[in-house]
Amino acid sequence: MATGILTDDAAEQIVATCRTAIGDSLRSVTYFTRDDFEQVYLREDLERDADLSTFIGHEWRGFKTTQTAYEGSELGGYDYTIRVFENGFLIRVTNDSEGVFATTDGLTVKDFEEVATALDTFLSEREID
Numbered sequence: 001m002a003t004g005i006l007t008d009d010a011a012e013q014i015v016a017t018c019r020t021a022i023g024d025s026l027r028s029v030t031y032f033t034r035d036d037f038e039q040v041y042l043r044e045d046l047e048r049d050a051d052l053s054t055f056i057g058h059e060w061r062g063f064k065t066t067q068t069a070y071e072g073s074e075l076g077g078y079d080y081t082i083r084v085f086e087n088g089f090l091i092r093v094t095n096d097s098e099g100v101f102a103t104t105d106g107l108t109v110k111d112f113e114e115v116a117t118a119l120d121t122f123l124s125e126r127e128i129d
Contacts, residue, residue: 004038006031010126011040017122018102021115025105027088032056033098059092059101080116093119 018029029041037056083090092101100119
């Protein structure tokens with residue numbers, strides 16, 4: 001799926017990264033920056049009715065406040081976030097300028113760790129277009 005903020009190759013790489021780690025439990029994938037976002041994958045059986053702009057507002061701006069609260073704690077540096085909902089899960093991986101969140105059906109903690117590591121590697125190694 002072509003996007004306005006990612007090249008086709010980058011969008012395909014994000015989706016392939018998530019599909020490899022999550023498999024058929026993957027529901028959706030959204031790439032975001034401070035200024036924009038693009039849903040790069042939505043499973044066929046789901047409706048395109050989520051309010052992504054509100055999700056991004058919370059997952060980016062709201063996160064910065066939460067992250068600051070934990071700086072310097074004995075917990076160590078932030079790695080990723082898992083949110084648990086009645087009908088699925090959301091995993092968010094970010095760096096200073098961009099991020100990805102994926103929604104899934106049920107996964108194990110090990111599965112979440114694998115997708116978080118893979119997405120972090122993608123974001124770290126990618127040259128921003």
